[in-house]
Amino acid sequence: GAVVSQHPSRVICKSGTSVKIECRSLDFQATTMFWYRQFPKQSLMLMATSNEGSKATYEQGVEKDKFLINHASLTLSTLTVTSAHPEDSSFYICSARGGTSRSGANVLTFGAGSRLTVL
């Protein structure tokens, strides 16, 4: 089945530094990937839609200059949290649609998530 790999799984950084999170589709090509954010004991909130070869589409209230998304290839999207602050601490999850069949094309596969802690 479709697999999405996310790295790193955990990262701790100092306030003011930048952190990059990678999301890879391992056995399929993903023209579109989605980045979600999850606060403790909360649901997943869509941050942005990452489109291969073009600019990401951000949801209302998400700072595009803080959360830089790059989707340079059909298998890799990156989320960079710039000048991170403690309030950016969260669980970030990426997802992509996998497979080429009709049934597979409508199923989102999620990465295992990246827990960011900003000190």
Added chain:
Amino acid sequence: AQSVTQPDIHITVSEGASLELRCNYSYGATPYLFWYVQSPGQGLQLLLKYFSGDTLVQGIKGFEAEFKRSQSSFNLRKPSVHWSDAAEYFCAVGREGNTPLVFGKGTRLSVIA
């Protein structure tokens, strides 16, 4: 606008007892419906999905869900819960095409002996 409501924030059941997690959705068209499970600190695993056809869908780990259009519901059920089922469960709605899912707030399931 699309929305998903999971009325129960936290449910506790005894091991071996039956389980039903509620999910109601608001959607302008025929929805695609999903249930995902998340263990602490982990990503999401797809339990089952409904696109069309038979309104009772079977998933992994013995879960099933029934789509009821008249009630705008997609409740998740399991006849006998195991301790390993303790996790957070998310209902989600989407549509055809390369579009994201909208998630409910989740229901945390605790299983007691």
